[in-house]
Amino acid sequence: MIDFQGILHKVYSEIGNRQERGKVATYIPELGDIDINKFGIHLVDSAKNEYSEGHSQEKFSIQSISKVLSLTRALSLVGEKLWSRVDVEPSGDPFNHLSLLEQENGIPRNPLINAGAIVVADVLVSELKNAKVEFLDFIRRIANDPSIDYNLAVAKSEKNTGFRNFAAANLLKSYSNLKNNVDEVLDFYFHQCSLEMNCAQLAETFFLFSNRGHCIQDQKFLSVNQVKRINALMLTCGFYDEAGEFAFEVGLPGKSGVGGGIVALLPNKFTVATWSPGLNKKGNSKLGMEALEMLTTETGLSIF
Numbered sequence: 001m002i003d004f005q006g007i008l009h010k011v012y013s014e015i016g017n018r019q020e021r022g023k024v025a026t027y028i029p030e031l032g033d034i035d036i037n038k039f040g041i042h043l044v045d046s047a048k049n050e051y052s053e054g055h056s057q058e059k060f061s062i063q064s065i066s067k068v069l070s071l072t073r074a075l076s077l078v079g080e081k082l083w084s085r086v087d088v089e090p091s092g093d094p095f096n097h098l099s100l101l102e103q104e105n106g107i108p109r110n111p112l113i114n115a116g117a118i119v120v121a122d123v124l125v126s127e128l129k130n131a132k133v134e135f136l137d138f139i140r141r142i143a144n145d146p147s148i149d150y151n152l153a154v155a156k157s158e159k160n161t162g163f164r165n166f167a168a169a170n171l172l173k174s175y176s177n178l179k180n181n182v183d184e185v186l187d188f189y190f191h192q193c194s195l196e197m198n199c200a201q202l203a204e205t206f207f208l209f210s211n212r213g214h215c216i217q218d219q220k221f222l223s224v225n226q227v228k229r230i231n232a233l234m235l236t237c238g239f240y241d242e243a244g245e246f247a248f249e250v251g252l253p254g255k256s257g258v259g260g261g262i263v264a265l266l267p268n269k270f271t272v273a274t275w276s277p278g279l280n281k282k283g284n285s286k287l288g289m290e291a292l293e294m295l296t297t298e299t300g301l302s303i304f
């Protein structure tokens with residue numbers, strides 16, 4: 001038996017109070033005021049035992065972590081034909097870069113960079129009657145938690161400053177890889193990114209990716225094969241131009257967001273979420289990465 005609580009306590013004591021904490025993202029103004037001293041970690045094991053340290057019950061903006069959840073919904077709605085509109089290769093570029101999109105004729109490298117997530121958002125706007133309402137309901141069902149919600153101030157803040165996302169959506173439209181109106185798709189995308197969760201809710205929501213597609217309440221949301229695909233994408237593309245570093249240091253599929261959250265998992269063993277709002281130079285939570293590196297080292301558990 002692994003002493004997860006003891007190991008989380010050690011991680012929290014050694015890493016939670018480090019002085020070098022990175023920088024809070026300010027390009028979405030509403031995120032700029034978050035207290036950089038926050039640090040939380042929450043782990044759910046395969047038997048659904050839960051372990052926590054630090055600010056694990058405080059909500060934060062999950063941002064790009066939501067791209068895995070929109071991909072989950074899109075894959076369950078349209079299946080494999082999704083891959084004709086978005087590729088599955090790592091980009092090696094920052095999340096908001098656009099140069100490859102033009103070189104590759106409007107087919108985004110993968111669904112976890114912004115351009116790819118905007119295509120996925122377009123699929124949801126096409127397939128659902130009211131994408132914002134139905135997507136939120138889907139998340140609440142996976143998490144078994146009706147309190148999860150969008151943060152409307154964050155969505156509005158990003159809409160006002162999301163110039164690169166408008167550029168991406170317009171470029172996609174020029175290549176006929178966006179079926180709906182640019183404003184409508186981005187309105188959904190900004191709301192999706194503004195979802196708020198705490199570490200416990202995030203680990204519980206992502207439990208399905210370590211549990212062969214069955215959520216924490218044992219309801220099936222994805223096939224085993226679809227889970228394989230999404231976990232592969234998290235491993236190879238979940239940290240953009242730092243995906244190699246995350247695999248090297250941590251050795252788990254995972255996803256980060258500029259709100260400072262990271263979620264990662266080991267199939268059939270555990271799902272873990274961290275939150276520390278200071279980001280490193282590549283836009284991933286600095287202490288979150290350090291904490292997860294220590295977790296996989298201390299437990300001796302990783303996919304490798």
Ligand code: DON
Pocket residue numbers: 062063064065095096114158165193256257258259283284
């Ligand atoms: O589109 C954006 O720029 C943000 N809503 C999400 C970016 C993000 O979280 C990148 N991840 N580390």
